[in-house]
Amino acid sequence: MLKTGLIQQINSFDPEVNMLKLASSIAWCAEKGAKLIVLQELHNSLYFCQTEDTTLFDLAETIPGSSTDFYSHLARKYEVVLVTSLFEKRSAGLYHNTAVVFEKDGSIAGKYRKMHIPDDPAYYEKFYFTPGDLGFEPVQTSVGKLGVLICWDQWYPEAARLMALAGAELLIYPTAIGYESTDQDDEKNRQREAWIISQRGHAVANGLPVIAVNRTGFEPDPSGQTNGITFWGNSFVAGPQGELLAIAPESEEANLIVEIDFQRSESVRRWWPFLRDRRIDAYGDLTKRFID
Secondary structure, eight states: OEEEEEEEOOOOSOHHHHHHHHHHHHHHHHHTTOSEEEEOTTTTSOOGGGSOOGGGGGGOBOSSSHHHHHHHHHHHHHTOEEEEEEEEEEETTEEEEEEEEEOTTSOEEEEEEOOOOOOBTTBOGGGTOOOOOSOSOOEEETTEEEEEOOGGGGGOHHHHHHHHHTTOSEEEEEOOOEEETTSOHHHHHHHHHHHHHHHHHHHHHHTOOEEEEOOEEEEOOTTSSSOOEEEEOOOEEEOTTSOEEEEOOSSSOEEEEEEEOHHHHHHHHHHSOTTTTOOGGGOGGGGSSOOO
């Protein structure tokens, strides 16, 4: 059994405040016995992609850099594997949305650069992030082989499948997703439930547990073009049959401690051998944009 901590947080405009609050939550999760701790997407700052503003590139950092030093220290201090989500400055004019995984000794076990980049009102990520170029490669750690993906990746079954085929034992999605305040309640419910169902479906299709860690709280649109985003929380863990093991509230901060049983994945894959029965000889058209 792997005891895992999920940290769902409301962020402020001050990165130092956000990071210190995360440090406190990491300490709490470690005290409760968590050996793997997962943070939400772009957790150091507000979700800055609501507008296109070149000054916001100043939030980006090199990897290694000051944030990796900070989280490396925490991973080493509490002897936990820590999944973080950072705005990476790779070079002048070249930036990524990057998850960095720290081993319990503080070393960087690996990283993943977000592959699918959205471009929607209030989610102008294509302005900031270059699509990832590291592929769908799990990160080997002392607690298992982690298939780390990021937010918009969670809608793509191909990404989950490729991580599973590469040996991932667990799918992990740091996330920042919420409602536009003018949406009607029934539309909000459809969006939130689609988000949960999609990731539970990845768990079922691949026989793997899934962790999704979202932020919560309201963040205004600095441009005033929209009414801002209310992040819908609901961070959760699903087992390999899609069963919900734990789910956080919608509008409150929460630290969840969840036990994940990797042996159950082995059992489920024996009962439901989806990987065995794949028709790999017939899937060539998946590499096409559209079949005319």
